[in-house]
Amino acid sequence: MGGGTPPQWLVDFLAAVGLDDIAAGVVAIVGGVVAVWLFTKRVWPVVRAIPAAVVTFARGVVTTAQVLESVKDLPAFIERTDARIGEIHHEVHFNNGSSVKDAAIRTERAVGELTATAQRLEEGVAGLYKRVDELAEVDDRLWATVDPEDEEADG
Incomplete structure (x- = not known):
C-alpha cells in the first residue's frame, strides 16, 4: 500500500468495465437519488397521512353506529x-x-x-x-x- 500501483482486483475490475457499464451505473445512482427524493416529497406525506385517515374513517364508522343505535x-x-x-x-x-x-x-x-x-x-x-x-x-x-x-x- 505504498503509493504506486493499485491493487490487482481494482485493475481487473476497471479492465472489465466498459463505458456503457459506467454510464449505466451513473444512471442507476442518479435514478436512485431521484427516486428517493420523489418518495420523500410525494409519497411519504401520503404514507404519513394514512394513519390519520384511518382514524378519521374509524371515527366516522363509530359515529354512524351511534346514529343507527339512537335511530332504532x-x-x-x-x-x-x-x-x-x-x-x-x-x-x-x-x-x-x-x-x-x-x-x-x-x-x-x-x-x-x-x-x-x-x-x-x-x-x-x-x-x-x-x-x-x-x-x-x-x-x-x-x-x-x-x-x-x-x-x-x-x-
Whole structure:
C-alpha cells in the first residue's frame, strides 16, 4: 500500500468495465437519488397521512353506529307520540260533552251566570242599604217629634 500501483482486483475490475457499464451505473445512482427524493416529497406525506385517515374513517364508522343505535327506537317513539297527540286532540276539540274543551265551555258559562247573579245581588244589597238609610232617617224624624216627658209617663 505504498503509493504506486493499485491493487490487482481494482485493475481487473476497471479492465472489465466498459463505458456503457459506467454510464449505466451513473444512471442507476442518479435514478436512485431521484427516486428517493420523489418518495420523500410525494409519497411519504401520503404514507404519513394514512394513519390519520384511518382514524378519521374509524371515527366516522363509530359515529354512524351511534346514529343507527339512537335511530332504532324511532318508529316506536313516533307511534307513542302519535297516540298521545290523538288523545290531546280528542280532549281539546268538541265531542258532544266529554272533552276538556266542552267542560271548559260549560265552566265559562256557569261562571258567567254566577257573575251576573252576584252583580244582581250586589245591586240588591246596595238598594237595601239605601232603603235602611232612608228608614233610619224617618225613624230619626219620628223620634224627634216624640216628647221625652211623654215617654217617661208611658214607661
